[in-house]
Amino acid sequence: MKNKHLLKKICIHVFLAFWALVVLFPFYWMVLTSFKSYGSYNSEYIPKLFVSSPTLENYISAFSEVNLAGYFGNTVLFTVITTGVMLFVTILAAYAFARLKFKGKNIVFTLFLSLMMIPNELVVITNFVTITNWNLRNTFMGLILPSITSVFYIYLLKENFEQVPEELYKAAKVDGLSDWEYLWKVLLPVCSPTVVTITILKVIECWNSYVWPRLITDNEKYYLVSNGIQEIRENGFGRENIPAMMAAVVVISIPLIILFLLFHNKIMEGVKRGGTKG
Amino acid sequence: MKIVLENLTKVFPQGKHTPAVTAVDHFNFEIPDGKLVALLGPSGCGKSTTLNMICGLETPTEGKIFFGDEDITNVPVENRDVGMVFQSYALYPHLTVKQNIMFPLENKKGKEKLGKQVIEEKAMKAAKLVQIDSLMDRKPSALSGGQQQRVAIARALVKQPKVLLLDEPLSNLDARLRLSTREEIRRIQQETGVTTVFVTHDQEEAMSISDLMVVMKDGVLQQMDKPQEIYDNPVNLFVAKFLGTPAINVLHGKIENGKLVIGKNVIFNVDLPDQNVSVGIRPEGLLVDENGPFVCSLQKIEKLGRDTSVICTHEGMQMDHMRIVVPSETKIENSDTIRFSLKPHKLYLFDESENRIALEEDA
């Protein structure tokens, strides 16, 4: 009986460890390869799982031979602006739905909710045409505009706003706040955990966005990291310089990994509350 | 600052599933400067609505509110210069105690804007007044209910408001804390001299600390007076029933040939025409007396130390049983019946519309 129990326990741990290895191995491989020199990588017919003489030359060429810094900068700019504007728009809408009384509120909110079911693929065609007609291809404006509104985040924040007791609003009024000040000085700080969650999820989404930027930019100057990766893969370094590609991939992955290490509880909590990928 | 309510009325309009409700119906009264006034009544009687209108959180449908001589009916809440303590305290959870207390001062704009130094001094003063100056850097969630209550009071007082409003401030505290906190509120009110309006459904709480009491029912003001005066001279059956623990005993009675009769017992002479009446007798209004006119059947005796409750029944009762409080040294024989004599000033007569019928003292 005891032996059977022990065996079961060992099996479980082997299984868990195996999957952890499957998850982590690509990351290990990418870091490992990025430190191999071009010559040593190509001379390994059977790939080695360690690096004998690590080199930083791949990182140097990642920044010098292709426009990695440019992609990186574009993505940071895109992420910061999109997330910032998205937050502002979302906060205003959530506030209106949660705390203001007006005619037609329920109808408008139901409309908003039903928009959550619309797949992106259905609207992206027209948006592509719209942005093209507005001459906004290859501009940040064109990249950002359709990515600002998220009905799901409005919904999430509205729910949270509604949980704040009415008495807090009354107290703020007695303490001399206007409605506008109440929103920014009391309601938002009280709901800051949700705001942080939304921010992180949006940052991840922005950092990884690929489809829309691919449609809307064909000038390398405006590429985000995802498009940059494809560009590097197809035209950069020469097709075979895998270690340099891996260095670029490492650089691109680092910001999100750091974000994840810092906030993994918040991120997982946020995703649990209803975020699906993409 | 005295507060005057003139014909104050609040009607909540008809909703989809609810009829229109008159929460407050033509109130007229004056709260003198520096007094602590309790608005008392069962839930739904309009006392909180009245408080919210004084505060400015609700706009009256009709009528006016004056602070002193100034008509503030249409002044928005943020400019009314009132302090309010909410039932749930409504402390800002993301701010420390100190920041909570400083918050109202930091919101002053324009000419009234205060320097950081002044704000800190005033906050410290308010904190000392309610004795929480040692907790200044804590978040509200790290405080006990009583401490949160104090912070709420400090926050309400820090801007030296014209009027302090308290909405059921003790209802979230446990019984022991409630006693000490109400003393504390009384002390703070007397120290600051701020005109204070206090909403409660607990008559004992209201009686123990207020200068004046306003009893309300269904949006209508029933009686306003000093607490003892209302207790001794209720204007109607509702007020009589609402005040006092244990509650007043109510019996069916009638006046026949100038005599008050309860059941088969003839109690005393009254100079009134024949009619049916309700008789209210305070629990302490009966004395055990072998020769008394009021005959009850004895059910149970509860010895409570300080005094003794006699539970008994009488054929005229309007409730299940009567509770009579007698001094603990009273000797009670264990028999089926018990006789009482009555103290005339603890007995009230009400007509069929439940209004008080005045009794001549010598009757």
Added chain:
Amino acid sequence: MKKVRPWLYLLPSLILLGIFMIYPLFDVLVYSLQEGYNSASQTYSGIGFYNFSYVLRDPYFLQAVKNTFLLVIITVPLSTGLALLLSLALSSIKKVKELYQTIYFLPYVTNTLAVGLVFMILFKKTPYSDGFINMIIQFFGGNSVDFIEGPYWAKMLTMCIYTIWIVLPFKVLILTSALASVDQNLYKAAKVDGTSSFRTFTKITLPMIMPMISYLVITGFIGAFKAYSDEVAIFGTNLNAAGMNTIVGYVYDMLYGNSGGYPSYASAAALILFAIVLTITVINLLLSTKGDEAE
């Protein structure tokens, strides 16, 4: 002023949603019905269902439908089952549980394009090297295969493995929290009653987490039908050439890319996809509610 104010708060999102969500919904219908649309001159020759019939006869589209369906049928059950096994294993340990959970979630936050490139290299066979995966296959005595540019089954296998790797974090997260929220007293009661652990699983655990499993199956179907960037990550942007295109990929290619410039065909394909997803979701919902009634 008081009446206008709420609308001012809503204005930015209303405008943006109107332009980029609501208007396109109608517009996509219009596009799909305009025959012979020319994007340069923005003119069309007639109204009808030609776009749909063109798309449905296009071999690239049919290939994309086949790929997508295969991907859906293979990855949804496998990933859900694997996630369930992992979650059960996770819930049976105490130490290092949180560490494992965090590791398992890692693929969710990584850039699919970036990691896809790593997968491509691991699976690829080049003149210089057979690649890591082939090294393992050879170690166990198998023959090496080019998983990226080789036979169709090999490419599909790579695709499925990467997809499962990508979607697993979300499923494990949802299932572990579903398992954690099962009332522990139920297990205690079962233990007192001497229930075997298999019976405990089928009679207590599974029914309790069934709603979450069906939620994952439905979202899994929807997600897998919309697969696209994972394919690009492995096989590059020219998916038609690799024979690994998906329906969404077809839509984008029609819109823009090597064969682009046909918003009408793109719209028709997108609507067909939407119809497929809707049908499958409704069937799923019907099945899962029927299951509830049978309980």
